[in-house]
Amino acid sequence: MPPNGSPDELRDGSPTGSPPTTARVLVVDDDPTVAEVVAGYLDRAGYVVDRADDGPTALARAAAHRPDLVVLDLMLPGMDGLEVCRRMRGQGPVPVIMLTARGDEDDRILGLEVGADDYVTKPFSPRELVLRVESVLRRTRPAAVERPLGAAGLAVDPVARRATKNGAELALTLREFDLLAFLLRHPGRAFAREELMHRVWGWDFGDLSTVTVHVRRLRGKVEDDPARPRLIQTVWGVGYRFDPAGREAD
Numbered sequence: 001m002p003p004n005g006s007p008d009e010l011r012d013g014s015p016t017g018s019p020p021t022t023a024r025v026l027v028v029d030d031d032p033t034v035a036e037v038v039a040g041y042l043d044r045a046g047y048v049v050d051r052a053d054d055g056p057t058a059l060a061r062a063a064a065h066r067p068d069l070v071v072l073d074l075m076l077p078g079m080d081g082l083e084v085c086r087r088m089r090g091q092g093p094v095p096v097i098m099l100t101a102r103g104d105e106d107d108r109i110l111g112l113e114v115g116a117d118d119y120v121t122k123p124f125s126p127r128e129l130v131l132r133v134e135s136v137l138r139r140t141r142p143a144a145v146e147r148p149l150g151a152a153g154l155a156v157d158p159v160a161r162r163a164t165k166n167g168a169e170l171a172l173t174l175r176e177f178d179l180l181a182f183l184l185r186h187p188g189r190a191f192a193r194e195e196l197m198h199r200v201w202g203w204d205f206g207d208l209s210t211v212t213v214h215v216r217r218l219r220g221k222v223e224d225d226p227a228r229p230r231l232i233q234t235v236w237g238v239g240y241r242f243d244p245a246g247r248e249a250d
Helices: 007-012 032-044 055-064 081-091 105-113 126-138 174-185 193-201 209-222
Strands: 024-028 048-052 069-073 096-100 118-121 149-151 154-157 162-165 190-192 232-235 239-242
Touching: 024 032, 024 055, 032 048, 032 069, 032 126, 048 055, 055 069, 055 081, 069 081, 069 126, 081 096, 096 126, 118 126, 149 174, 154 174, 162 174, 174 193, 174 209, 174 239, 190 193, 193 209, 193 239, 209 232
Parallel strands: 024 048, 024 069, 069 096, 096 118
Antiparallel strands: 149 154, 154 162, 190 239, 232 239
């Protein structure tokens, strides 16, 4: 199913009016109409765009020219988008926006579980997708003036995009890193999922299960016992709180 746009619309100009960028985006979709529209809008927005219509080709393109971001269809022939995402992440960190024609929540959550940083459900607005791409890439460019953060054995360097626990490197996705850094900046304060979505993701609306999944994944990497989290605690009826003392939750 194509997005809410057509190739004719590509001649109307940049969908966002944002300045050009040299970031490279790999678009992976076996539907030529969707791929053409998405690639066209990204090209008009100033991105360098590569295209692939199946998993093996996408992996080869990513190996030849490492993308800054991947727009990846979930339903690909042969090797599906989840496996492509896993293999790309095995080659090194790269932001991924997953495209899915399914409305089932389990499919969206599964995409987040394998490390997708965002997802868009078809049919979608190509202009919205470009904004999502801009949002994800913007968060890969932290302010150089920001100081390192640390508490409870965790250390985060926002400039180097590096996080450690007791000196050991943490393998965090883009959103997991941003979420941990945000929580470290605000120890002891409870945040609703809506507020986290706005302040960490930069979204004013969206599926709140995105926040839930990322909190669960982050706990699995920073907690001594993820089943009994002490650092990232659930505040019932509110949301989540980072406790630098690592005390037992009430």
